[in-house]
Amino acid sequence: MDQASKLRDLMSKTTKPHKGTHTVAVTSGKGGVGKSTLSANLANILALNGYKVALFDADIGLANLDVILNVRAEQNLLNVMRGECEFSDIVINIKENLFLVPGESGADIFKFNDKFLFDKFMNDASVLEGIDYLIIDTGAGIGPATQTFLDASDEVILVTTPDPAAITDAYAVIKASCAHRKRVFMLPNNVKSAQEAERIFSTIAGVVRRNVGEVGLEMLGYVPNDKVVMRSIKSRTLFSDDAPNTEPSVCLKDAASKLLYAVEQKMLDTSKEKSFAGFFKRLAEKF
Numbered sequence: 201m202d203q204a205s206k207l208r209d210l211m212s213k214t215t216k217p218h219k220g221t222h223t224v225a226v227t228s229g230k231g232g233v234g235k236s237t238l239s240a241n242l243a244n245i246l247a248l249n250g251y252k253v254a255l256f257d258a259d260i261g262l263a264n265l266d267v268i269l270n271v272r273a274e275q276n277l278l279n280v281m282r283g284e285c286e287f288s289d290i291v292i293n294i295k296e297n298l299f300l301v302p303g304e305s306g307a308d309i310f311k312f313n314d315k316f317l318f319d320k321f322m323n324d325a326s327v328l329e330g331i332d333y334l335i336i337d338t339g340a341g342i343g344p345a346t347q348t349f350l351d352a353s354d355e356v357i358l359v360t361t362p363d364p365a366a367i368t369d370a371y372a373v374i375k376a377s378c379a380h381r382k383r384v385f386m387l388p389n390n391v392k393s394a395q396e397a398e399r400i401f402s403t404i405a406g407v408v409r410r411n412v413g414e415v416g417l418e419m420l421g422y423v424p425n426d427k428v429v430m431r432s433i434k435s436r437t438l439f440s441d442d443a444p445n446t447e448p449s450v451c452l453k454d455a456a457s458k459l460l461y462a463v464e465q466k467m468l469d470t471s472k473e474k475s476f477a478g479f480f481k482r483l484a485e486k487f
């Protein structure tokens with residue numbers, strides 16, 4: 201069986217009714233705050249709950265997700281756009297319901313505006329039409345490529361740590377890249393307690409209210425600083441698999457439930473058709 205047929209076969213084994221692909225960008229103001237670790241574990245939690253999930257690594261310059269997931273991404277979307285390989289060749293099936301799509305750090309992907317290859321990619325991308333959640337690990341900061349990924353996504357999760365520089369940079373992302381969004385979810389990471397997470401949230405929310413205006417900043421939850429997280433990173437495993445009952449996993453499961461609830465609610469009042477390939481079409485139009 202060729203790779204495209206294998207993927208189609210995996211897509212057909214579904215446990216939940218497919219209601220379109222929801223795209224969720226995970227971003228941060230500053231690098232090294234845990235964005236990739238939380239993206240991978242959030243995707244894993246959704247996959248464990250029966251959703252079909254693709255993780256799109258848009259931060260490949262600082263190659264991360266393949267390391268975290270302990271796989272080797274030989275080629276990425278850039279190779280597809282150059283016509284060097286097929287889309288299905290780059291998709292890595294990590295485990296049941298979880299797929300990795302190695303991307304590129306930004307605009308380079310869509311500089312290759314060969315219409316034939318783009319149309320072919322759009323057609324080939326239909327192998328992942330059954331994906332329920334596309335989680336995008338974007339680059340950190342306010343660069344134009346990251347902004348484009350945020351603009352093309354349905355939801356944005358902003359990760360920050362208690363580090364004052366990370367908080368200032370998180371605010372800068374909201375001001376520069378999210379001022380027009382109705383909703384941005386905040387996910388403080390590496391915190392000492394729920395109270396510390398709340399304090400970070402109210403600080404940023406206060407500054408946003410005074411200076412940016414109508415962005416609906418919502419607390420998605422928090423993840424504590426915990427050696428379980430560090431241990432799983434070192435052993436290249438996911439803490440949500442290794443230690444499902446520890447505080448980081450339980451907290452991230454709570455955040456995932458909140459995300460699912462918010463997305464389901466939004467679906468009730470929008471008829472916008474969402475598809476896996478549709479996200480890349482939106483992205484290409486924006487670049």
Ligand SMILES: Nc1ncnc2c1ncn2[C@@H]1O[C@H](COP(=O)(O)OP(=O)(O)OP(=O)(O)O)[C@@H](O)[C@H]1O
Pocket residue numbers: 228230231232233234235236237238259262264340389390391423424425426427429430433448
């Ligand atoms: N909750 C946590 N508890 C303990 N350590 C953590 C936690 N979250 C992240 N870390 C540490 O932070 C490091 C950086 O995490 P990660 O690579 O996910 O960050 P990132 O924001 O994606 O970085 P980059 O900007 O390079 O993409 C990890 O190696 C880990 O040691």
